[in-house]
Amino acid sequence: MKGIIDRFEGEFAVIEQEDRVIINVPRHVLPREAKEGDSLVLSNGEYLIDPSETAKRKKRIEELSRELWE
Numbered sequence: 001m002k003g004i005i006d007r008f009e010g011e012f013a014v015i016e017q018e019d020r021v022i023i024n025v026p027r028h029v030l031p032r033e034a035k036e037g038d039s040l041v042l043s044n045g046e047y048l049i050d051p052s053e054t055a056k057r058k059k060r061i062e063e064l065s066r067e068l069w070e
Contacts, residue, residue: 001042004016005030005036011026012025013034034049
């Protein structure tokens with residue numbers, strides 16, 4: 001499973017999976033440093049941050065944002 005942390009609501013992370021299904025995951029099962037916008041992968045029952053995918057998404061969002069204001 002792959003997904004993106006959309007936001008945090010109390011003790012839960014709201015994660016949008018790659019199939020666009022939204023799930024709530026207890027915050028304590030995520031890496032401590034996880035933040036909104038991070039890409040996650042579920043591997044062997046453990047959520048891991050995918051730093052390369054997170055960086056790609058951030059760069060793409062910045063590019064789209066720049067295009068809006070040009």
